[in-house]
Amino acid sequence: MTTQKALLVTGFLINQKYITNKQSILSEKIKLSIIQMKQRLEEGVIMSSPNNKWQSSITRTQKVRNRWRQFDALRLGMGWTEDDLSKYQVFVDDVYGESHPGSIHLDTLSKSVSTGIMESGGKAARFHVTDLCDGWAQGHSGMNYILASREIIADMVELHGSVIPWDGAVLISSCDKSIPAHLMAMARLNLPAIHVPGGTMSSGPNLTTITLGGDISLREQQQKVTVNEIRDFSLSSAPTCGACPFMGTAGTMQCISEALGLALPGSALIPAYYQELQRRARKAGNAVINLIKKKITVKDILTPAAFQNAIKVHAAIGGSTNALLHLPAIAHEAGYDLPLELFNEANQEIPYLTNLQPSGEYPTQFLWYAGGIPMIQWLIRDHLDLSVMTVTGKTLGENLEELGQDSYVDRIKSYLANHKINFSDIICSPETTKKKGSVAVLSGNLAPEHAVIKYAAVSNQDFIKKGPVVVFESEDLAYQAIIESRINPGDIVIIRNEGPRGSGMPELFMMTEAVASIPELSSTVTLITDGRFSGATRGICIGHVSPEAVLGGPIALIETGDLILIDIPHRRLEVIGFAGKELPSEEVDKILAKRKEKWVPPVNKERHGILKRYFDRAAPVSKGAYME
Numbered sequence: 001m002t003t004q005k006a007l008l009v010t011g012f013l014i015n016q017k018y019i020t021n022k023q024s025i026l027s028e029k030i031k032l033s034i035i036q037m038k039q040r041l042e043e044g045v046i047m048s049s050p051n052n053k054w055q056s057s058i059t060r061t062q063k064v065r066n067r068w069r070q071f072d073a074l075r076l077g078m079g080w081t082e083d084d085l086s087k088y089q090v091f092v093d094d095v096y097g098e099s100h101p102g103s104i105h106l107d108t109l110s111k112s113v114s115t116g117i118m119e120s121g122g123k124a125a126r127f128h129v130t131d132l133c134d135g136w137a138q139g140h141s142g143m144n145y146i147l148a149s150r151e152i153i154a155d156m157v158e159l160h161g162s163v164i165p166w167d168g169a170v171l172i173s174s175c176d177k178s179i180p181a182h183l184m185a186m187a188r189l190n191l192p193a194i195h196v197p198g199g200t201m202s203s204g205p206n207l208t209t210i211t212l213g214g215d216i217s218l219r220e221q222q223q224k225v226t227v228n229e230i231r232d233f234s235l236s237s238a239p240t241c242g243a244c245p246f247m248g249t250a251g252t253m254q255c256i257s258e259a260l261g262l263a264l265p266g267s268a269l270i271p272a273y274y275q276e277l278q279r280r281a282r283k284a285g286n287a288v289i290n291l292i293k294k295k296i297t298v299k300d301i302l303t304p305a306a307f308q309n310a311i312k313v314h315a316a317i318g319g320s321t322n323a324l325l326h327l328p329a330i331a332h333e334a335g336y337d338l339p340l341e342l343f344n345e346a347n348q349e350i351p352y353l354t355n356l357q358p359s360g361e362y363p364t365q366f367l368w369y370a371g372g373i374p375m376i377q378w379l380i381r382d383h384l385d386l387s388v389m390t391v392t393g394k395t396l397g398e399n400l401e402e403l404g405q406d407s408y409v410d411r412i413k414s415y416l417a418n419h420k421i422n423f424s425d426i427i428c429s430p431e432t433t434k435k436k437g438s439v440a441v442l443s444g445n446l447a448p449e450h451a452v453i454k455y456a457a458v459s460n461q462d463f464i465k466k467g468p469v470v471v472f473e474s475e476d477l478a479y480q481a482i483i484e485s486r487i488n489p490g491d492i493v494i495i496r497n498e499g500p501r502g503s504g505m506p507e508l509f510m511m512t513e514a515v516a517s518i519p520e521l522s523s524t525v526t527l528i529t530d531g532r533f534s535g536a537t538r539g540i541c542i543g544h545v546s547p548e549a550v551l552g553g554p555i556a557l558i559e560t561g562d563l564i565l566i567d568i569p570h571r572r573l574e575v576i577g578f579a580g581k582e583l584p585s586e587e588v589d590k591i592l593a594k595r596k597e598k599w600v601p602p603v604n605k606e607r608h609g610i611l612k613r614y615f616d617r618a619a620p621v622s623k624g625a626y627m628e
Helices: 003-021 028-042 060-067 070-076 106-119 141-163 178-189 210-221 227-236 249-260 275-294 304-317 323-334 341-347 365-369 372-379 396-405 408-419 475-483 509-516 585-598 609-617
Strands: 088-094 122-128 168-173 193-197 439-444 447-454 464-472 492-495 526-529 540-546 563-567 572-578
Touching: 060 070, 088 106, 088 141, 088 275, 106 122, 106 168, 106 275, 122 275, 141 178, 141 323, 141 609, 168 178, 168 275, 178 193, 178 249, 178 323, 193 249, 193 275, 210 227, 210 475, 210 509, 249 304, 249 323, 249 372, 304 323, 304 341, 304 372, 341 439, 365 408, 372 396, 372 408, 396 408, 464 475, 475 492, 475 509, 509 526, 572 585
Parallel strands: 088 122, 088 168, 168 193, 439 572, 464 492, 492 526, 526 540
Antiparallel strands: 439 447, 447 540, 464 563, 563 572
16 A cells, blocks of 8 residues: 555544544535545545556556555566556466467467567466367267367456456457357456467468368278378478468468457457568557557447357358357347247348358368458448457457558458459359358257358259258268268268267267268268268258257157258248158157157267266256356
């Protein structure tokens, strides 16, 4: 406590005692004023600043300092100075670790963020919760832990942000589960906070990406690949740090973060090896201090209008179906229910604008070269709420206007000339495209709560198909059938028991890549599951079927040979008959009801640790599969 502040406190106490015990001649109005000023001091509304000038407010951190002086001692024990103690205090949490290319570089971004915080009058403290990569988890039981990792990362960041009272936060992540985990934690903490996307890696030779691993792995199982092919793939498919360079879940969630207003404009999908990414990180450090001063918190930004804007951007860029898990989970933490019908509405309204892998030709860094999310927002601006607040402390409309004045898009677009690629090769005009949206939410007696499909990855957007199904109880069994050539062109394959409470909702990338790698199967086989698919998925893949099999949803009752209908234009997924014969819907419902009476839940292996907690407490897929 400063000498000036101590004298002020003493003076208040003496005055109050005098008023109380000596029957002061001061008026009741003056008495009340003195008492109110003392209360304001105790609550931290009046304080002495480092330069002994009075200021009109105090930070969250300073309030605790006034109550518990060990707070200062612990910080000084880490090398802080006495001047640091009175600055705005911001925790910087990243997922840095030697876990995968998307996180290996994030400590450098944390340093840049910390520099920005310092030069804007704050003090940063750096924290780490390393994330995991779906790529490491393919082909074994590790994949069952991946979605649950989202919950644990969010919990740890919440702990970092709650045990110590901070004035603000900056969270840094690149990939599939860490970005939604960070956005969930930001909503829980509701501090002035910013997310910094960690950028994207370079593509490999001939603009190829790491998705080729599915083809290599399948051919290796079938003994149809050479040692040199395996080596060439390993050495060239992940040439730099950064998130996978296609519009998978990592790229999608970087874009979603920006579209929600939680990341600085133009910060999604920057090549991770560019200095521009470091500059954006530093600006994020500046910007969080601005948010603290303006008292703008995450829930001022995460409004229903912001979520609807993000859903529309998702439709325009052909984002991953995993966003339909993550956005509802983020909305839940912000206090909102996000009906999946909003995705159908947006995808029937918003033009599909991009030509990005895996559905198109180019890696995601080219979207940034073409102007990134600001360009997408500008092109669909008539569909967006431009009045929403963002982490700049300004509205979306103001941000887009400023970027135009800065010639931002023209400067970034000049990178395309290096590759002799035109802007129109990456982003098409809303006036010329005939495509609407990229994903659909299906429903029907096979998926009463919902199922999802990324129809941008299907060659025919008016896709309608009906026929008998082939049922597998797990991805492993279906994958073995592929290896043994027991899945035929045109098959409708159901893979069940892969939902959140069945196995942790792993992504079925191993299966989808196996199908996509066989020409005679890639455009004809349909996959349906209560699990989820990678953002890199290609082909006719319907996931998130809910209720899931382990809870007795209709997908648990289907038998090989049953007839189903897939109707994307009318958003339907229906059981329509049995043993090759179509039946009226009433008859179908009766037969399914009889099967349900005889249904016995599958006996799961003994569960323990985080998987047990997740299996026992996972919310429905339609709500975001968060841990209740």
